[in-house]
Amino acid sequence: GNSVTQMEGPVTLSEEAFLTINCTYTATGYPSLFWYVQYPGEGLQLLLKATKADDKGSNKGFEATYRKETTSFHLEKGSVQVSDSAVYFCALSPNYGGATNKLIFGTGTLLAVQP
Amino acid sequence: DTGVSQDPRHKITKRGQNVTFRCDPISEHNRLYWYRQTLGQGPEFLTYFQNEAQLEKSRLLSDRFSAERPKGSFSTLEIQRTEQGDSAMYLCASSFHRGSNTGELFFGEGSRLTVL
Numbered sequence: 001g002n003s004v005t006q007m008e009g010p011v012t013l014s015e016e017a018f019l020t021i022n023c024t025y026t027a028t029g030y031p032s033l034f035w036y037v038q039y040p041g042e043g044l045q046l047l048l049k050a051t052k053a054d055d056k057g058s059n060k061g062f063e064a065t066y067r068k069e070t071t072s073f074h075l076e077k078g079s080v081q082v083s084d085s086a087v088y089f090c091a092l093s094p095n096y097g098g099a100t101n102k103l104i105f106g107t108g109t110l111l112a113v114q115p
Numbered sequence: 116d117t118g119v120s121q122d123p124r125h126k127i128t129k130r131g132q133n134v135t136f137r138c139d140p141i142s143e144h145n146r147l148y149w150y151r152q153t154l155g156q157g158p159e160f161l162t163y164f165q166n167e168a169q170l171e172k173s174r175l176l177s178d179r180f181s182a183e184r185p186k187g188s189f190s191t192l193e194i195q196r197t198e199q200g201d202s203a204m205y206l207c208a209s210s211f212h213r214g215s216n217t218g219e220l221f222f223g224e225g226s227r228l229t230v231l
Contacts, residue, residue, distance in 0.1 A: 004157075041224075042224060043118075043119070043206070043221075043222040043223050043224045043225065044158070044206070044208075044222040045222070046219050046220065089157050089158075091157070102160045102163070102171065103150075103158070103160065103220065104160070105157030105158050105159070106157050107155065107156055107157050108155075108156075108157050
């Protein structure tokens with residue numbers, strides 16, 4: 001079946017540190033991959049997405065590359081800020097091309113950035 | 116604010132009672148989704164509508180759960196005879212779908228249910 005596994009948190013970093021949050025997936029066919037972010041007291045927001053192998057999604061300094069050979073979609077940022085503190089969810093949609101009828105989420109990773 | 120809104124934000128009820136949650140999607144969005152999120156877990160898909168038609172239901176949606184979207188606008192999620200295991204955050208999301216393309220899902224802030 002389809003599933004997403006992401007690294008457990010919390011991840012605690014100092015401001016300007018490099019961030020990696022690992023995400024691997026299991027899926028049949030050609031899924032689309034997403035990172036969502038949930039800031040304190042807010043709803044989930046789409047951070048970035050990639051709809052086919054080798055695509056790189058990017059937004060707000062965050063990047064993730066769809067690696068079919070390693071079934072991974074790791075989230076990276078070169079220099080985190082305190083305002084990046086949030087819970088990050090990796091997700092997949094079984095539908096090719098980004099159609100998001102049904103998202104399958106990982107368990108989330110809490111990121112805490114200290115000044 | 117024209118985002119997805121959910122009501123109530125918090126609901127505390129006793130086991131065996133019925134509860135109903137409401138979701139108002141972004142007005143031009145034709146798809147509406149319900150997810151459930153328990154503590155320490157990611158959201159789990161429950162069901163989704165295109166306009167007023169309920170197109171898919173998860174196995175998680177037992178017969179005590181019913182969702183409706185009668186006019187293709189707002190939706191309600193009712194849980195009958197609540198159990199402690201129903202305690203969770205219920206998330207609503209909406210999107211605009213045309214042809215084979217579904218746009219970004221926009222999530223509401225959720226309705227938190229606590230069953231005592």
